[in-house]
Amino acid sequence: MRLLPSLPAAVVLTLMWVPLAMPFTVIMSDSGVPSALVDAPQTGFSMNKNGSARTNPQEQQAVYEIMKATGNGWATEIPDVCRGRWHGIECMPDKDEVFHVVSLSFGALSDDTAFPTCDQTQSFISPSITKLPYIRTLFFYRCFSYNPQPIPSFLGQLGPTLQSLVLRDNGHVGPIPAELGNLTRLRVLDLHRNNLNGSIPVSLGRIAGLRSLDLSENRLTGPIPSLSFPVLNVLDLSQNHLMGPIPSSLGNCPSLIKMDMSRNRLSGPIPISIGALKSLILMDLSYNRLSGPLPISIRSLNSLQALILKGNPMDSTTIPGDGFEGLKGLMILVLSDMGLEGPIPDALGRLPSLRVVHLDRNNINGSIPLSFQDMKDLSELRLNDNRLTGPVPFSRETVWRMGRKLRLYNNSGLCIDPRTGIEVGSDVSFLSGISLCEMPKSTPTRTTQHLTSISGDTQRPVWSSNSTSSATKEATFLLLHITTLLFFLSLL
Ligand SMILES: *[C@@H]1O[C@H](CO)[C@@H](O)[C@H](O)[C@H]1NC(C)=O
Ligand SMILES: *[C@@H]1O[C@H](CO)[C@@H](O)[C@H](O)[C@H]1NC(C)=O
Ligand SMILES: *[C@@H]1O[C@H](CO)[C@@H](O)[C@H](O)[C@H]1NC(C)=O
Ligand SMILES: *[C@@H]1O[C@H](CO)[C@@H](O)[C@H](O)[C@H]1NC(C)=O
Ligand SMILES: *[C@@H]1O[C@H](CO)[C@@H](O)[C@H](O)[C@H]1NC(C)=O
């Protein structure tokens, strides 16, 4: 697969977070941070000429206090915290060989990255953190879950140096402090899966160099503020209670690779300005209240590989007649349950990279385009619960290859052309409910509406076996999400 242009390490790590649980401590590239630090390897201590280098005493004291506040009092017995390093502290020397703390991480990520764990019932973030004038990375994972507390506003005082703030799955409550907008050197802000409420502070817009913003799985309300992040690669606001429109300022984030605003309460149309997102690979706006029509500018998202708009009631919207022509790399198209009307455009079947197509639970009519015969990579097609008519244009081989990933049930007039050799109603149980077409004298043409299905009104949704139980549907949906993510990751 195509390789992306080189991504900053911070972003790569964020993207790889979910499946691989990569350590964050590698975020060390720091062009533009004014500090007297020598960018030397972390093993600097053993390389000191006379072995006398020490941790800056004020910082050492601060580290003791921060460690105590997380239930890691053992650290106070380490005479020199940079010398007696544990996984989760990173230090760097200045030119006088005094060591400064640049990174602190907490929480058991995986067996490989055993950062100090927090006592989740008592831990808090010590204000002594503001006494670390060189700190670049703060990482707290599952630290305060049973001692719910707000994100401290004093973190905003770390503005001059902090590049990465990760407070993930910590049980934080209350609003996102507006002071975080003072962290103008941040590249990564990750507040995923807390109980944060209130609205997204407008002040975050000051963080011009942000590359990854993840506020997903919180309880954030209110509108999405104007977004203008020239180098932002990842924007994840999914699973909140955000309302109002998708701001058209989104077009001022031209470096976006992944945009996920799914599962909110966003309304209004998708702004035309998304056409500016030329690097976008994944767009997930599913389960909102967005309205149609789909902006024509979608077709200029040349890098897009996954378009997921499922569960937005865009009533009376049609699939663009050009079938999203231009999205040559599109692999995943999920437009289920959107009230879509009209036909499936023939051009859709000519998108060269499509693998997963879900158009189920709409009001789509007409026939399945013949172009779908030639989609060699198609591995999953859901057209169930529509008003499609005419013959299924697939060969016996294709039908068998796709198996249960081909879902055609509950369409008013689909039928099987007997000449395909597909046996109806017997071995091909996943086509149950679809009968043989009544063949006219002439060969069938693309406009197949004149072909009547012999099933007629005797056709009923025989597809009621447990294979379509909601549990299965949910599992498949989850799998799709994982597939999406894996596709995405495999590009990096
Ligand atoms: C060790 O190096 C430091 C700074 O480089 C210097 O101040 C100190 O005098 C040295 N000590 C010895 C014993 O050489
Ligand atoms: C930090 O942010 C707050 C709120 O956005 C602001 O009132 C304050 O003046 C800022 N402090 C500094 C030191 O910039
Ligand atoms: C946020 O949640 C807290 C309780 O954790 C509540 O007291 C507060 O009113 C909530 N604020 C908003 C804006 O919903
Ligand atoms: C499809 O439905 C639309 C109304 O939603 C109707 O105008 C059109 O004629 C239908 N087309 C076919 C082929 O049935
Ligand atoms: C069949 O699909 C239509 C939508 O096209 C839906 O309204 C209807 O409830 C479905 N029938 C069954 C039995 O699921």
Ligand SMILES: *[C@@H]1O[C@H](CO)[C@@H](O)[C@H](O)[C@H]1NC(C)=O
């Ligand atoms: C579907 O599952 C239910 C219980 O989960 C069972 O009672 C029922 O017989 C099953 N139906 C079929 C067609 O297998």
